Amino acid sequence: MAVTLSDKAAKHVANYLTKRGKGVGLRLGVRTSGCSGMAYKLEFVDEVSPEDMVFETNGVKVFVDAKSMPYLEGMELDYTREGLNEGFKFNNPNVKDQCGCGESFNV
Amino acid sequence: MALFQIAEPGEAPAPHEHKLAVGIDLGTTNSLVATVRSGIAICLSDDQGRPLLPSVVRYHADGSTDVGYGAQTRQAVDPKNTIVSVKRFMGRGLKDISHVESMPYEFIEAPGMVKVKTLAGIKSPVEVSAEILKNLRDRAEAALGGELVGAVITVPAYFDDAQRQATKDAARLAGLNVLRLLNEPTAAAIAYGLDNSAEGVYAVYDLGGGTFDISILKLTKGVFEVMSTGGDSALGGDDFDHRIFCWVIEQGKLQPLSAQDARLLMMRCREAKEFLTNNPEAPISANLSTGEIVDLKLDVATFASIAQTLISKTLQPVKKALRDAGLRVEEIKGVVMVGGATRMPQVQKAVGDFFRQEPLTNLDPDKVVALGAATQANLLVGNKTGKDDWLLLDVIPLSLGLEMMGGLTEKVIPRNSTIPTARAQEFTTFKDGQTAMAIHVVQGERELVSDCRSLARFDLRGIPPMVAGAARIRVTFQVDADGLLSVSAREQTTGIESSVVVKPSYGLSDDEIAGMLKDSMTHAKDDAINRALKEAQVEAQRMLEATESALKEDPHLLNEAEAAKIVATIEKLRLAIAGDNRRVINLAMDDLGFETQEFAHRRMNQSVNRALAGRNVADIKIGEEA
16 A cells, blocks of 8 residues: 555646745645644645655655554645645545544544 | 645644735736745636736626626726726825826816716726725635635835825725735835845836836845936836837728727737747737728837837936936846736846846736745744745835924834834923924925925824923824834823824825936935024024013013113014024024023022922922922
């Protein structure tokens, strides 16, 4: 099992990284907080840690730390547009329920 | 389901804590809103993908409004209720606005700011601007999926307190929390990341739809100081369209056009101008309602000669701004281009030739101000932390001070102080038993109050009666991050307080500010002489009154001859004060000082005797007050 990016998401990440001018990829993670227990983390990566697992979609590297891995197994990150709003969306098969806004979740 | 943006390493926000902030360029012709998404500033477009919002508001009889393109297209049909370029009226009185007679509006003079009568009632420029801001706020909240924490709104560098306050009021009316107001040229410089670059002087050349602004900025230690500003409030991209329009009429030998044909042709001219940016030749064709057919080709060379006069017109204020800043062209480190009209290669070339360097043009000149504002907003709400945790500062354009006795200005906050800032100074009473103090806040560089601009007046009452000079009144000037001033006065022994927030009734134009600055330089010597004279007069008056009250109190300490001599010297001093010779005043003061020496000595003895009378040494403790 792996963590993947949709084509659209990969394109946007690659684009952001170019414009930012530095960084080796994208970090996905979870941490405990938020109204439903867990919250996602989505950050640029400047430094890779030895425990990171690395996945690659269309040339874009995704880094996930070992602790977060069980919660993100099989996840696909997508990029969507909802009305005027646009951004990344987590399609996570592990999630049982999430708070109304989806910013935090429970497994 | 929430949509996520990518954060900087280690800075992913906790759920529900991502702070949405925007930058807004509230322009004369067009307005924009921008935000920082995944670390990059972008402009937010409307549902049809258009980033610009024409700064046009149309009022309907039922109180509803159209804002933007919808209002713009109805401008010709309903000119009285369709307000364009409202920015020109912000914080302005009727007499401050030029060409009132050529505007279709029904102006109403109101205290502080002009108002416009519309079908939906009387509207102030603040309300009209609020409609534009509300539209942008709605767009931003839809695009960002949440409520905004705050906004940075840009204003021209030459905007004075009244115009800034009006802009802030409009934002509040639109339900926006103003993080701060930012000078437009400063915002453009931020968008280009100049604030992170080396120190130096930069020129910002802003040729918008209907206005031209030039600003000279100096960057030192992350602080942008506006050294000078200039421009032409009636020169912009629209004038280029108009010139092409005239050329078409001339070439096609057209009869006078109907309003509708004129609008159509004007639009074709604008398209041709924009087409020429990337092409050697532009077709201009239109079928007019008279049956005439326009079918012309405008080549780059012809357009360049048409545009030449307009472009050189912008270089006059540029030269003046450089002169005002006391700089030579070689001292400018970089030139930032702002405004859609700077897309014209002819403009870029002329500016490049003038400054002898390639101007910065790689950001969209329509968006650059909004992008810079968004960057600043993102920083101010704390979405970006860590090592680049700088906070950009602005400076106040003119010194702020108080009126002193004799009509002199005492500068409390000098010009070019970085804001926010607060300074306090202690003042005292001038007369015995004085129980109130009038505080007159002024703005300007000149030494005499009459040459500065009056901002506010207020009184501090309830000062306990004391001898002159005994009361201690602490006056605090505070300028917030938006350049707005509040002044408070506090009598230190009793704690009584009084304060005012400065909302000046009328604005200063950029010309006036420039004029005031120039005056202060040309009149520096006169001012210094004047100041010395006034100071001498005030000091002499104080001495005169102190002597008179002493004479009244203790006449028994003098014999008749002595008293007569002192009175005569007082009269001499009074005469000297009325004159304008500082030397004469100083001499008369010396005389009076000499004549009253013995009197002062006797008074001193008397009060010591009184204090000690009827007590023995044991009763008198060191430090005890008499």
